[in-house]
Amino acid sequence: MDIFNGLMLGFSTATTLSNFSYCFFGVFLGTAVGVLPGLGPIATISMLLPFTFGLPVDTALIMLAGIFYGSQYGGSTTAILMNLPGEASSVVTTLDGHEMAKQGKAGRALAAAAIGSFFAGTVGTVFIAVAAPLLAGLALTFGPAEYFSLIVLGLVTSMVLTSGSLLTAFGMALLGMTFGMVGTDVNSGFARYTFGSANLLDGLDFVVIATGVFGLGDVLANLQNEHARAASVAPVSRLYPTREDWRRMTAPILRGTGVGVVLGILPGAGVLLASFSAYALEKKISRRPEDFGKGAIEGVAAPEAANNAAAQTCFIPMLTLGLPGTATMALMIGALVVQGVQPGPEMLTQQPALFWGLVVSMWIGNLLLLLLNLPLVGMWAKLISVPYRYLFPMICVFTAIGVYSINNNVFDVYLMALFGLLGFFFRKVGAEPAPLILALILGPMAEEYLRRTLLISHGDATVFFTSPVSLGILVVTALLLMSILSPHFRKVREEGLQEVD
């Protein structure tokens, strides 16, 4: 199917009343959780996942995707008005965005962020439509060895790009793989790590783990220092950029979009890296680098464009290879698998309406977000001031009901409570849980592809280095690992990936 027919099909899928409504609901909810500090898209998506099982698969995916990219818009509002990242990837926006707000230019900063995001979202969506079918065609030629190497690359990237030490991230990924092995082995029918419990035969449901670690774990962590949350919301004035603003932000938006599109595709990279890189790039090539951190509109427009572009293009590895690049994408894969759709290169030909419907809905969603965020910014500003003490009991309720409704089994609720405590422990010891969630999905895939590869090669592991594609991927992985040992990159990583709430 060529792009034109694909987009037409997507348009007719995305504009049905129910899909359009759920897309609106998704981006609306996404903006809300992006605005609210202490509630992120990963926790929200895992909480809502069980409720989407009853929806048609395209509708479910459209809504969940809307929550994810919608939160990128919402996060910038909190960053600018309150100097708090409402969502992790908007940390950079606080630097110049809140400075602008202090100078009475909050409206112009919000406009720059929203316009940059919209432009980047549009480009990102078009890029998916063009690149995904090409990549899927390429992926069809991949065998198990290539897939195994890709999984290794994805895991290594996610380890290199999380805050904290590489060793810790490596341990978290291995822990995720261990959790992923619980349950019946698909090949031998052998029960592993079930301790005789029938509840564990189907394995640890990753929704239960994600909801526990991110949803409940965040609640426990946020309740540790409740007094530190006093902050005031800056007033919003004139919402339209001046002619001078337009002149200054056009090029940064274009560059930020480019950075975001490219970094989004990298498995394991995520949106945070995109916004940091875009900011660093702007500061480097600016003629007035001393303005950055003092309210430069370039420092708002570029990272916001970059994170939204990456939020769109990080769907590419998931849609074309069936491999999640980030924890959020791991959840999306889970949503598809539960519905009986196996993401991968065949999905484009077997489920064209699903793929193209999602792509078109993303563009519609971005348009809705522009309308939702600019004129309605006053409403969102009010939402920021909802105290956390009212919010967190509701989060607990949604996590509990959501997890219970997966199988109508209270065992899952107890398991979630346990993983909530574990998630809290991880935060206390400075271990980022993202590699764990990613490995939970990628671990069983890695085992299966390793088994198939070795079966075909009669136990000869050198096949990973004799297949050119596999070798190429492993070389990239090795380069990535070596780069982290170089002192220069190490410094950049430490600055760029500081612990964020």
Next chain:
Amino acid sequence: MKATQDVALGVFFTAIGIVAGVIALTYPIGTPSRMGPGFFPVIISVLLTLTGIAALSRARRAGSPLVEAITWRPVIIVPLMVVVFGLTIDRLGLPLAVLLLVVGTAAASVKLDISWRAAAGAAAFSAICALLFVKVLGLPIPLAGSWLPFSG
């Protein structure tokens, strides 16, 4: 050794790695060309154990930040109330179990709001949840559980 972040994580990784490894050794390992159910778990748990030991030795060598003091109140109350929710959902039904969870977890905050408005809000929220999840989304959860006299 002080209770630093690396020590806590190192002990945790090592313990899980050793337990998982010992259990995995009882599974059929197989050969590389025909991996048994124990093959992959053994590799992963050995790596996990080594990672844990490396974290411990790094803690000895370089030290790492201390684990900050923990405010125990929410850490105990919130998971406990979630377990209570699991125990009561079938017996009390959704609205009452939700009310219990909301009020119980709210008590985990040092800024607990004890007022008529907050109580009314919690009650209204429970009612809305019951409507939304049972009536609109059609989840098979009872509105009144087996402990209540008027359950069906």
